[in-house]
Amino acid sequence: MADARITLHPDFRRGTVDRRLFGSFVEHLGRAVYTGIYEPEHPQADEHGFRRDVADLIGELGVPMVRYPGGNFVSNYVWEDAVGPVEERKPFLDLAWRTVEPNLVGTDEFLQWAEREGIEPMMAVNLGTRGVAEAAALLEYCNGEAGTRWADLRIANGRAEPYGVKLWCLGNEMDGPWQIGHKDAHEYGKLAAEAGKAMKLVDPSIELVVCGSSSMQMPTFGEWERTVLSYTYDLVDHVSMHAYYEEHDGDRGSFLASGTAMDRFIDRVVASADAVGAERRSDKKITISFDEWNVWYLETRFPGESNLPIQRDAPRIIEDVYSGLDAVVVGDLLVTLLNHADRVPVAALAQLVNVIAPIMTEPGGEAWRQPTFHPFATTSRLARGTALDVRVDAPTYTTSRHGDAPTVTAAATVADDGSLGLFLTNRTDRTVEVDLAHVGAALTLTEGHRMVADHEPAEHGPEHAAKVAQACWSTLDVDDAVIGSVAGTTTLRLAPESWTAFAGTFARS
Numbered sequence: 432m433a434d435a436r437i438t439l440h441p442d443f444r445r446g447t448v449d450r451r452l453f454g455s456f457v458e459h460l461g462r463a464v465y466t467g468i469y470e471p472e473h474p475q476a477d478e479h480g481f482r483r484d485v486a487d488l489i490g491e492l493g494v495p496m497v498r499y500p501g502g503n504f505v506s507n508y509v510w511e512d513a514v515g516p517v518e519e520r521k522p523f524l525d526l527a528w529r530t531v532e533p534n535l536v537g538t539d540e541f542l543q544w545a546e547r548e549g550i551e552p553m554m555a556v557n558l559g560t561r562g563v564a565e566a567a568a569l570l571e572y573c574n575g576e577a578g579t580r581w582a583d584l585r586i587a588n589g590r591a592e593p594y595g596v597k598l599w600c601l602g603n604e605m606d607g608p609w610q611i612g613h614k615d616a617h618e619y620g621k622l623a624a625e626a627g628k629a630m631k632l633v634d635p636s637i638e639l640v641v642c643g644s645s646s647m648q649m650p651t652f653g654e655w656e657r658t659v660l661s662y663t664y665d666l667v668d669h670v671s672m673h674a675y676y677e678e679h680d681g682d683r684g685s686f687l688a689s690g691t692a693m694d695r696f697i698d699r700v701v702a703s704a705d706a707v708g709a710e711r712r713s714d715k716k717i718t719i720s721f722d723e724w725n726v727w728y729l730e731t732r733f734p735g736e737s738n739l740p741i742q743r744d745a746p747r748i749i750e751d752v753y754s755g756l757d758a759v760v761v762g763d764l765l766v767t768l769l770n771h772a773d774r775v776p777v778a779a780l781a782q783l784v785n786v787i788a789p790i791m792t793e794p795g796g797e798a799w800r801q802p803t804f805h806p807f808a809t810t811s812r813l814a815r816g817t818a819l820d821v822r823v824d825a826p827t828y829t830t831s832r833h834g835d836a837p838t839v840t841a842a843a844t845v846a847d848d849g850s851l852g853l854f855l856t857n858r859t860d861r862t863v864e865v866d867l868a869h870v871g872a873a874l875t876l877t878e879g880h881r882m883v884a885d886h887e888p889a890e891h892g893p894e895h896a897a898k899v900a901q902a903c904w905s906t907l908d909v910d911d912a913v914i915g916s917v918a919g920t921t922t923l924r925l926a927p928e929s930w931t932a933f934a935g936t937f938a939r940s
């Protein structure tokens with residue numbers, strides 16, 4: 432008897448996998464921008480001052496979309512201070528991270544970098560210290576045609592063509608007491624509705640994201656979504672979700688079940704949004720922009736924003752170093768996101784470079800991959816087409832933080848040409864056997880990759896990251912991972928505390 436049974440069929444489909452599900456996030460925070468993506472003095476800097484080595488790693492990571500410029504940073508950002516001649520720009524004290532922002536990179540630099548790298552930008556407007564006029568002005572600056580004040584300013588600053596930015600966040604985490612200009616749900620709902628209305632008058636083709644809760648633990652969770660959507664339902668396309676997970680006191684079982692917590696969080700936000708729609712008798716479905724998610728040792732390693740001293744010159748803030756275990760959890764969180772592809776078209780791994788990031792750099796030095804890089808890059812590469820409605824029949828185990836959770840999770844995608852991506856997590860500390868039921872001759876596995884958890888403390892630096900990759904990340908011999916195929920059922924072996932991805936083909940019969 433196998434330990435778990437997974438039923439998948441190419442005709443049982445959950446929804447199209449939007450490429451924007453593999454988005455990420457660059458905030459003016461710590462070294463994400465300065466000495467992260469941008470470092471004019473670096474030997475690998477291009478003519479615009481952006482690091483080529485970092486951009487190449489971003490390409491390898493498979494990130495099609497990047498959210499910018501925050502995060503908490505956006506809630507006191509004055510975007511006008513960071514456009515026009517660089518030598519005339521004034522430094523600004525960002526209160527979110529208590530850091531002097533030099534304004535060397537602003538809207539034009541970011542959008543032009545994204546365009547050169549083939550990355551879709553997702554922009555956020557400041558609804559903390561600013562309002563409707565500034566949001567509409569920024570959109571006009573980005574997307575307007577010649578002949579109006581803000582579009583003409585963009586043209587005067589050297590950019591004739593509109594950028595055509597499609598995705599816009601109406602502020603950031605406005606439910607969080609830490610947010611500069613924090614608001615209650617009614618204040619924010621009304622402001623978001625007015626800002627969104629003005630923005631859609633500037634450019635009706637944009638998609639709007641309204642702020643949901645900063646986490647499922649927020650005391651206002653649920654009520655916040657209901658109230659905010661009651662003001663904005665007909666106007667916005669997506670509601671945001673943010674979630675960070677970490678290991679507490681060596682409780683690996685709970686940490687490995689983070690994907691189950693994320694799964695329930697998504698179900699609850701979908702239920703809240705659909706309840707507002709049902710009351711309005713609306714046929715419209717609000718979808719989710721899961722625009723901040725990751726492993727972040729927020730409670731156990733981060734001192735809190737208000738305890739940060741005022742700093743300048745791109746300080747090292749929240750540069751979490753990840754382990755193989757963290758990478759298994761990131762892989763499993765991606766399994767959850769894929770299983771909600773029907774309602775989650777947009778997501779952003781928070782963040783991209785140096786700050787809780789899959790890519791790290793040293794100023795003037797190397798850029799390297801953290802362990803979390805590998806499951807993300809592999810999922811972005813292999814998860815194409817349609818997410819299947821995968822049925823997993825696995826025993827559950829009891830966790831102290833998330834109650835009962837399945838021991839094995841799985842997601843699968845099939846593209847039009849029949850190519851398959853299959854992603855599985857074994858959350859137990861022993862090898863398990865998994866039956867893929869009824870797949871018959873239609874399923875062929877050709878490529879496999881595996882991340883296993885480790886027990887060593889993580890250390891900063893490229894040498895340690897390479898050591899973890901060597902020990903934890905491997906390309907599989909598919910014949911070793913497949914125990915056999917009998918009567919249409921293929922049986923797989925999954926290593927303890929592991930995340931595994933397969934590529935192959937899955938023909939329609």
Ligand SMILES: O=[N+]([O-])c1ccc(O[C@@H]2O[C@@H](CO)[C@H](O)[C@H]2O)cc1
Nearest residue numbers: 458502503504603604645646723781
């Ligand atoms: O739960 N919290 O205490 C908490 C605190 C800060 C917080 O900030 C979010 O995470 C930051 C880093 O990605 C982004 O700038 C912000 O949007 C998200 C959650």
